Every structure is written in C-alpha cells, then in structure tokens.
Amino acid sequence: MRKWITDIIQGESADATSQAKDDIAAIGIKNGYAPLHIFRYNSDYETDQAIQSRIDGITAAVTAGNLVVYQYPVLISPRFDQFFIDQMHSRGAKVVLLIHDVEVLRGTNVGNRIDEVPYFNKADALIIHNPIMGAKLRELSITAPMVSQYLLDYLDDNHDWHRLFTAPEEFTKTLVLSGNLFKSSYLTDWHEETPISVFGIADDDIQKGLRDNPKIDYHGALRRDELINQLPKGFGLAWDSDSWLGHYGSYTKYNHPHKVSLYLSHGMPVIVWKQAAVAPFIEKNHLGLTIDSLDEIDGLLANLGDDEIKDMLTHVNHMGILLRDGYFTSRALVAAEQQAFVGDIDFQ
Structure with missing residues (x-):
C-alpha cells in the first residue's frame, strides 16, 4: 500500500x-x-x-x-x-x-x-x-x-534542551499568552495582579491597549523560532475569548488549541477553561490548571505549592518529548x- x-x-x-x-x-x-x-x-x-x-x-x-x-x-x-x-x-x-x-x-x-x-x-x-x-x-x-x-x-529540533524543559527553580507564577490577539481583546482590560507576557498579531488599537496596561508585557508578533527563544518559564494561558457565548468561546468546547501544544512542548504547564474539550486531558495528566473564570487566577496561583508545581513540571516535561516527536x-x-x-x- x-x-x-x-x-x-x-x-x-x-x-x-x-x-x-x-x-x-x-x-x-x-x-x-x-x-x-x-x-x-x-x-x-x-x-x-x-x-x-x-x-x-x-x-x-x-x-x-x-x-x-x-x-x-x-x-x-x-x-x-x-x-x-x-x-x-x-x-x-x-x-x-x-x-x-x-x-x-x-x-x-x-x-x-x-x-x-x-x-x-x-x-x-x-x-x-x-x-x-x-x-x-x-x-x-x-x-x-x-x-x-x-x-x-509541535515539532522542534531547533532549540537547546533549556528551551524545551523547565526546572522547578526557574519556573515563576506568571502567565504567557501567545496567539491571534484579535480573539483576545479582553487583554486590553487585564486587571489581574498576576503578570502576563503577551505575544501575537494585533491591530493598532489592541496594541495600544496592551502597551498602555502596566500589567502586560507585550512583545509583538514573532516568528516561530524567535517566539520560542523568548517564552518565559511560566503558565501558558489558552484563553481566546472573554465571552464563551461567542464563536471562538463555544468552539473551545470541541477543539484542541494549537497554543496548548506550543506551551506543553516547551516546558510550560497550561491554564485552560474548565469546559474546554482539552480540560479533562490536562487535569488527568497533571499538565496544568483548569478554571471557570480569569478572576480565579490570582488566588489559585497564590495558593499553589512547590510540590504541585514540581509534579506538573515533571509531567509537562515528559509530555513535551512526545509532542516534539x-x-x-x-x-x-x-x-x-x-x-x-x-x-x-x-x-x-
């Protein structure tokens, strides 16, 4: 055949x-x-x-x-x-x-x-x-x-091991979001205390809103290899919409976002919507956290212990090997x- x-x-x-x-x-x-x-x-x-x-x-x-x-x-x-x-x-x-x-x-x-x-x-x-x-x-x-x-x-044989794996001592309780920011306009009103680094395509109005928000570190749109070189060692946020009633939000109930694989393949646990289709996989395999609302993030991360982080990183680092292969x-x-x-x- x-x-x-x-x-x-x-x-x-x-x-x-x-x-x-x-x-x-x-x-x-x-x-x-x-x-x-x-x-x-x-x-x-x-x-x-x-x-x-x-x-x-x-x-x-x-x-x-x-x-x-x-x-x-x-x-x-x-x-x-x-x-x-x-x-x-x-x-x-x-x-x-x-x-x-x-x-x-x-x-x-x-x-x-x-x-x-x-x-x-x-x-x-x-x-x-x-x-x-x-x-x-x-x-x-x-x-x-x-x-x-x-x-x-998410194939990657272009980066050294320190870009692919995360050790507990280099991990921080911060957020990273990468993707098409036209679907993530809620970021311009980001009010959580947890710092967030943002990468992706956006129009002038969204870019201005991101740069004017002191809680957001906006890096612009980067090519694949350059993006991976700049990803901080924190939680990858897979959250497209501030309204789960819209097209992008409801679609999350069925699809698996590409950004989840980007994060997991580079040593980053993820945070996803609890009703997302990928949520059970994340929970059962200790690959991150699931939430109902972004308002939960500050309290959830503040109460997250070192042993929990170490366990997640162990599972994420192992899963990343499979994703990159x-x-x-x-x-x-x-x-x-x-x-x-x-x-x-x-x-x-």
Whole structure:
C-alpha cells in the first residue's frame, strides 16, 4: 500500500495558520507517507474542469488501493475540497480527512463554505480532535469512522534542551499568552495582579491597549523560532475569548488549541477553561490548571505549592518529548489506516 499526505504550501505567518499543517505533513513523511504538494491559490475564477485538472496533476501517482490523508480545510475553495475526495475515490483510493477545523461547530458554516456533514461522510475515516468533538459530530449525523488525535504535535529540533524543559527553580507564577490577539481583546482590560507576557498579531488599537496596561508585557508578533527563544518559564494561558457565548468561546468546547501544544512542548504547564474539550486531558495528566473564570487566577496561583508545581513540571516535561516527536499524529495515522481499510479488529 502506498500512502500519501497533503502538504499545504503557503506563505510563512506569525500565527498557527500554517504551522500545524506543516508539522503534520512532516510527521506523515516520517511515517512513510509521500507528500502531495498543494499550493494555496485563489480558485474563484477557475472553472470546475480547471480545478479537476489541477488535482489530477497533483495526484498523478495515486492509484487504486492507495491511502490519501487530506488535511482539511485546505482553504482554497469548497469546490477544491469536494473534487479532491471525489477524484481520489474514483481512482479506488481510500481517503482519510485529517480535520484541523470544523466550521459547523464554530457557527460559521454558511455562505460559500462546504456543507461539512455530507462531505465528512464521504471520507473512509476522519481524524478528529478528541472524543467530545466526535460525540458532537455524531449528533450532527456524521457516520464516518473517527479516530481522536487528542493533541496537536509541535515539532522542534531547533532549540537547546533549556528551551524545551523547565526546572522547578526557574519556573515563576506568571502567565504567557501567545496567539491571534484579535480573539483576545479582553487583554486590553487585564486587571489581574498576576503578570502576563503577551505575544501575537494585533491591530493598532489592541496594541495600544496592551502597551498602555502596566500589567502586560507585550512583545509583538514573532516568528516561530524567535517566539520560542523568548517564552518565559511560566503558565501558558489558552484563553481566546472573554465571552464563551461567542464563536471562538463555544468552539473551545470541541477543539484542541494549537497554543496548548506550543506551551506543553516547551516546558510550560497550561491554564485552560474548565469546559474546554482539552480540560479533562490536562487535569488527568497533571499538565496544568483548569478554571471557570480569569478572576480565579490570582488566588489559585497564590495558593499553589512547590510540590504541585514540581509534579506538573515533571509531567509537562515528559509530555513535551512526545509532542516534539510527533507521537499523537503518528498514533492517529496508524489508527486511521486501520479504520479506512478494515474498521475495528477483534484481537481476541
């Protein structure tokens, strides 16, 4: 069996837009997958036939009995997504959709976006974020076999060990937030006593608010390697919205944020919303703290003992080894191969 994985080629960015897909393609290649290079482009003025011909060129070597892992969404167009899976099936290949985002769960599955329910049901298997997302997709009548990834991996072989691991004596009860700050406008009104270092893309108004707040140390938007070199040794905050009723907040109930993997893979315990999908994993594996409100942070950290911190750092440092090696994606790929070709296996 020949195995393929889509490798999305797009411009470098200071957020997680391309990083997760780049890492997954690299992990697939490490596991024996050949890359299918897809360049991001604007297909608005392209005919159906032109898009289909382009896909034929990209996938010319794919034949019957092959397996193709398609990283969804490619963010070219719904037509591209539809034609890709249809053309692979017409050749007799199996298709696994490795899902980065689900618009129907984010409340944005409108307009010219793909109708995800029938689209996902075309797949021979889905790699989803976690069982909570899987249960919600089942409620929406998605019947394709599902495999949970649990965490996004975060590859890093470019930094010395002191950037990857945290010793108890160098850890501080401070906060770090990295990401797209358009989703985190609450920061401009940050009133907690706990110091916070902030990294990420923001418009002029948000930047001014961050720089004017004496409790915030704003570093701007940094590239991946530069960001890692400057991350303080504190708690990584994964908190996108001050209102969990909005699109970003409610979506946190189902997805696993890329920033959680950034923090854990570099020796940083995390603080997440107690109702986030990733919260049970964090709690059960001693990887950080879960809270209902940001107002809890000052008291929680003040009462956190040295032994608790040491225990968290031990678990985080060990989990980081797996994340930097691509463990969670590798595990999901093997399970998805089984589901696509055989389904559940009775080993008794």
